[in-house]
Amino acid sequence: MLDLLYAVAVAPFRDMAGAPAFLIEVLIGGVFAGLMYSLVALGFVLIFKASGVFNFAQGVMVLFAALTLVGLLERGVPVLVALALTTVVMVALAFAIERLVLRPLVNQAHIILFMATIGLNFFLEGFGEMLWGANVKKLDIGIPDRSFIVRGVQINQLELTAAATAAVLVTVLAVFFQRTRIGRALRAVADDHEAALSIGVPLRTIWVVVWSVAGVVAIVAGLMWGAKSGVQFSLSLIALKALPVLILGGFESVPGAIVGGLIIGVGEKLGEVYWGPLVGGAIENWFAYVLALAFLLARPQGLFGEKIIERV
């Protein structure tokens, strides 16, 4: 009994203190993984905030963006041009989704829109593979997957770039939501779309904007994940990892998506490395979901989710 207690509550921390450089490496790995989750979660949050729709297809949008980017690069298009073209494709996709999916389904129940995004999920998956082929591709955007060592800590250049990109993206989005006219309108629509209509906010424009932004976020996520682990079908499954991030951070909160992602990324790496041996490993696979479950019980709106304002 005492042995078990020691193994759970003392030994891991002794290990951490014993090799601080290794601990920092684990933490960095966790932060990186967390930011990747955050990027995917961010796409969900944006769409959920503005339309109350849980976009099941966000994961596939990441895959689709990465596939398009790789496809263009393979045809010899320079990196920056390829990025611009992919952005155009994602914006065009947003227009198409508004016109063909959202507009005909306006005023339907949320569950129906959710089902529509499941359909969208399958369509995009097939469409992407039809256009660009189904084999695993390597995405090379010119940032070497190399590491350098600072004071005994190994730092990966690619991960560093990804983290910086994510930070910039999040800052830009936060400013966009808080300070701009369109951003304010987006939050207004999220709060009460009928009232937003009554003061002249055009819902269609808002939807196109929000799906476009989600598309751009998908490009960044696809870029980073693709550069790390290749572009393949399994990329769309990271959407499943974004779900606990959303529950943790709150469905409507941009900062929540970031903090939630970091907590889950760091938590699962620490758990895997230091506590994993106790249970035979694979903590990484279930840690996020268990944490999400605990949050659902204790704080269903998440860390930063909007509290349901009840008047009495």
Next chain:
Amino acid sequence: MPGDTPRPLLAVSNIEVIYDHVILVLRGVSLAVAEGGIVALLGANGAGKSTTLNAISGLLRTERGEVTKGSIELHGQAIHRHDPSAVVKHGVVQVMEGRHVFEHLTVEENLLAGAYTRRNGQATRRDLDLVYHYFPRLTERRGFKAGYVSGGEQQMVAIGRALMAQPTLMLLDEPSMGLAPKLVAEIYEIVARLNREEQVAVLLAEQNATMALQVAQHGYVMENGRIVLDGDAKTISQNEDIKEFYLGLTGVGQRKSYRDVKHYRRRKRWLS
């Protein structure tokens, strides 16, 4: 056809509204609002007041309703096929029943959101000051989340927000709902001032007929999706049936005492 001016600001002629392709809710509703006037639209719950306002603002379609007959004209231009945002750009803004503030936005953000259709930042700032001038209470509340301010203040936010779109006509749906009499009086006073000083015309849907007829020049009474009576506000408030059914007065103009309330309900059959 009522209307004192040759061409009113808003002319609703003979509209019919059908929900979900089958449910007929308005039949042959016609009304007019003069430039800079206040018109009251009275009636009980479910008479069709809100539907009429929604038909004008275009919000009807979000509720699966449609104007199937008749026309709604603003300055002689048909607007009943327009999107709500186009209607707002034409200068008609609705303040919905039940306030509908953006709860998670601050009071000031709510007001700024109201200026969405306008792109001039400087004019927006000026209008913000104007709203604070008319609703001094909101100045203290500007940084509060709108979901947490009082009901009266929320109603002020809703009206102020509509004002930010610089309307020529404001459609006010039940501004007295759920508010204490003192607050209702305060809000009505501000509405009357806005009308006087900013020349905003108002179409006012109300159950609180006493209050509405005090500020309005003209009134319409609705029942079962039709307009059953109209006339200038004085005439309407003198009407025996209106007194009994809407103003709570007996025939001789005395406040009705609950001691004498009849135990059956006299029903008026409106013949048209």
